Amino acid sequence: MGVVSRSVGNAFRNKVRSGAVVVILAVAIGLALAMLVANQAVGAKVDSLKASVGNNLTVNPAGSRGGLGGGNPLTTADATKAAAVAHVTGVNGTLTVRLANAATASTSGSAGGPADRGGAAGRFGSSGTTSLVSAVQPGVLGQRNNGTGSTGSPTGGTAGGTTQPTFTIPIQATGVSSPTTAAGTALKLTGGAQLSDFAANSTQALVGSTLAAKNSLKVGSTFTVQTRTMKVTGIFDAGDAFDNNGIYLPLAATQTLVDQAGQLSSLNVVVDSIENVAATQAALTTALGASNVDVTAGSNNLQSAITSLGTVQNISLIAFIASLVTAGLIVLLIMIMVVRERRREIGVLKAIGASNRTIGVQFTLEALVLVVLGTVVGAVVAAFSSNPIVSALVAGNTGSTVSAAGPVRGGGFGGGGFGGGGFTRTRGAFAGASQLIGTISTSVGWQTLVLGAVGILAIAAIGALIPALLTARVRPIEVLRGE
Amino acid sequence: MLQVKDVVKSFNSGDRTIKPVNGVSFSLEQGTFAAILGKSGSGKSTLLSLLGALDKATSGDVIVDDVNISTLPDRKLTAYRRDDIGFVFQSYNLIPNLSAKENVMLPMEFAGVSHGERSKRAAELLNQVELTEEMHGRLANRLSGGMQQRVAIARALANNPKLILADEPTGNLDDETGELIIALLRQLAHGKKTTILVVTHDHALAAQTDRKFRLARGQITEA
Incomplete structure (x- = not known):
């Protein structure tokens, strides 16, 4: 022993x-x-x-955040200018539009014109139509005060004796030029593959999981946007029902389909290091015009x-x-x-x-x-x-x-309906620290x-x-x- | 072999200085079986602990084979206790959760002997003290007093010490077992030329030793 x-x-x-x-x-x-x-x-x-947020800046048309209107849309020329600013290592432009259900739009007869990123809005503020049916019901809040201050119902209602059309939530379509979200992060797919064809005539699309379920879509299924038949290449899960009620399309195809050639909703700008974020934010504002754009840094929330x-x-x-x-x-x-x-x-x-x-x-x-x-x-x-x-x-x-897993997102719309104008949710800029932590x-x-x-x-x-x-x-x- | 020169051990008790060992001198030749007799409290056990380097003398010299252990540093005292001394305690002091054999193997483990060799030698020593094989593996706390004392003697012999110091080795034993232990110690002294010093108040034991000393009030005289 x-x-x-x-x-x-x-x-x-x-x-x-x-x-x-x-x-x-x-x-x-x-x-x-x-x-x-x-x-x-x-x-x-x-x-x-x-690594993921600290070096990113978000550029939006001035005043567009929060869905309360805004100036002129961004363009590919703005993206080129942004890319030329010192310390910028990458620029990812996206175009976010809303698509109304084609059947509903034809019966209401009042689908609004282009209204993204603020500006004059139609009743539903949609930029085009799709064969898809929204998976999200507007509910009581969505019907309330829709133009007149009266409370409607999901199936229509009256306000001051006037019959209100049935309100449906449009489907958000985001045009991207790479297999990433507007915030620059990769989408989590539950099936299929990422977008690979980013040409203007591309028919590829990624569909959110709840929207796919609502419309019985699977990888390989088809649906229409405007007059083009799109094919589902992948199903994504963005973490919540609202985001999963959207689709991702190639940027050039989106611009072509909604007749917004060269226009962008926002730019995600990647800076070479977190130390240069503040200086680059100022330089971008100067380069693109302080009255034209709002440049926001995720690093404020990041610091918090x-x-x-x-x-x-x-x-x-x-x-x-x-x-x-x-x-x-x-x-x-x-x-x-x-x-x-x-x-x-x-x-x-x-x-x-x-x-x-x-x-x-x-x-x-x-x-x-x-x-x-x-x-x-x-x-x-x-x-x-x-x-x-x-x-x-x-x-x-x-x-x-x-x-609370899920992508970082901005605020920007209240619970009182969408009638006043675009409600495009800008990602990243208004994310709180707690949302950022995830x-x-x-x-x-x-x-x-x-x-x-x-x-x-x-x-x-x-x-x-x-x-x-x-x-x-x-x-x-x-x-x-x-x- | 053993020379004790004017050894004093004193300690303070309140404002008094007590000297249980007060100027003790004697010497023993190799192979001597000797006894120190004395009443309880006469300083017998204290003297034995000084000779066994369990304690330090206040003054005087204890010389074993020309080495003065009174001046040795702690590390060399450890080696002295391990290699040169075998100590048999009155209350056996075996490690209770180890077997008889493991107790005997302990000093050899401290000396760096290989496991196989110490196992073999421990068995031999236990046989020598007439402990049957079936008892070798029994836990120490499950052995009778006589058996424990025999294991303690076997442990004291483990590293072939020059000097065995035994404190009342028969004090807790019946007569028959006591005689067996005495015979064993005599055989070790005369057969193996191991110097053995026992302290006892048992005159029967003392009668069988080669030399007898009497300790009283801290001072020693040869009887």
């Missing part, structure tokens, strides 16, 4: 006490690991935010989000250290108790030739056996508790619910486990060594005499 097997055996001399110690250690170590996981997950989220997440990171780091120290104190106190109980044994071991080092190693190994068991159980505890802990920390410090996913990787375990074992070794060496230093007779 060597010192290792002797230590393992000694660790379970008192099985009830050892079991209790392992449980207590598991809670402390589990909490420490969960905090370490939380710290790393939040750190990764900060990096991700900086990072500050909030930084608080969570600090809390989790402090909690990790506190849990680690607690685990160390538990080991220290337990080993003080164990060593005091076994002073006689230590005296005997010294009397028969054990060195202080041998005694220190034996008691340290005994403590490590308990800590290793506590770490194994604690890792399981951490695996199950880290997500709820991160959720609670993030929600408590940012007001964000970490389960989902934080945690994972207990082996690196985290190794890092946490090394810290815990180091603390445990110190906690076991101190009482063992203090006792081992005394003369054998001092511990034997008292027995």
Whole structure:
């Protein structure tokens, strides 16, 4: 029997006490690991935010945000100017239009003219028609005060004695020049493939999942936009019912179909580094004309989000250290108790030739056996508790619910209907910090486990060594005499 | 082999200085079986702990094979206890959750002996003290007092020490087992030339030793 097997055996001399110690250690170590996981997950989220949003600027026609009107639409010439500004590494223009259901538009007879991005609006502010039927019902709010201030119903109503036409929510079509959203992020497909043909005569389309379900569309199905038959290449999931009620089309095809050649709704501008965002924002405003465009930076919200997440990171780091120290104190106190109980044994071991080092190693190994068991159980505890802990920390410090997954989006329309004009939702510009944070996913990787375990074992070794060496230093007779 | 020169051990109790060992001097040749007799509290066990380097003398010299252990640093004292001394305690002091054999193997483990060799030698030593094979694997706390004392003697012999110090080795044993232990110690002294010093108040044991000393009020005289 060597010192290792002797230590393992000694660790379970008192099985009830050892079991209790392992449980207590598991809670402390589990909490420490969960905090370490939380710290790393939040750190990764900060990096991700900086990478995805931090360098982006959004350019919109002046005053168009919020659906309350706006100036002239952006053009491809504006995109070219933006691309020439210093520190700009990429420009992604999009055109967002609304399509009314062809059947509904023909019966109402009053589909409005081009009204995107503000400006004079028709009743429904649509730019064209489609064979698709909206998957979103306007409900009571959508029918209320629709031009006259009276409350209608989804099937029509009266206002001041005048019969109001049935209101339906138009379908948002976004023209893109690459397989990304207006915010520059890739769409999450649930089936099919991304857009690949971006020519003006392209017939490719991506359809949101709820819209596809409403219209019984699958990959390969067809529908019409204006007079062109489009083919579904993919079904996407943007995270909520409203976004999933839209379609993505090639930019040039969209411009052709709605007769808005060369026009853009917004530009997503990528800056070379987060440090140059402010300067580039000013340069873009100057280059495109302050009266023509609004240039907004996601970094305002980003800063707020990072500050909030930084608080969570600090809390989790402090909690990790506190849990680690607690685990160390538990080991220290337990080993003080164990060593005091076994002073006689230590005296005997010294009397028969054990060195202080041998005694220190034996008691340290005994403590490590308990800590290793506590770490194994604690890792399981951490695996199950880290997500709820991160959720609670993030929600408590940012007001964000970490389960609110989905793309970043701007505000811009109230609950009182859409009759006043365009309600194109500009993405990114008005996103709040909590929306920006979105989902934080945690994972207990082996690196985290190794890092946490090394810290815990180091603390445990110190906690076991101190009482063992203090006792081992005394003369054998001092511990034997008292027995 | 063993020279004890004017050894004093004193400690303070309140405002008094107590000297359980006060200027003790004697010497023993190799292979001597000797006994120190004395009443309880006469300083016998204290003297034994000084000779076994379990404690430090206040003054004086303890010389074992020309090495003055009174001046050795802690690290060398550990080696002295491990290699040169075998200590038999009155209350056995075995490690309770280890088997008889594992207890005997411990000093050899500290001396760096390989597992196979120490297992073999431990079995030999336990056989030598007449502990049957089936008892070798029994936990120490499940052995009778006589068996535990035999295991303690086997453990003291593990590293072939020059000097065995035994504190009341028969104090907790019945007469029959006590005689067995005495015979064993005599055989070790005379057969293996191991120097053995026992402290006892058992005159039957003392009668069988080669030399007898009497300790009273901290001072020693040869009987």
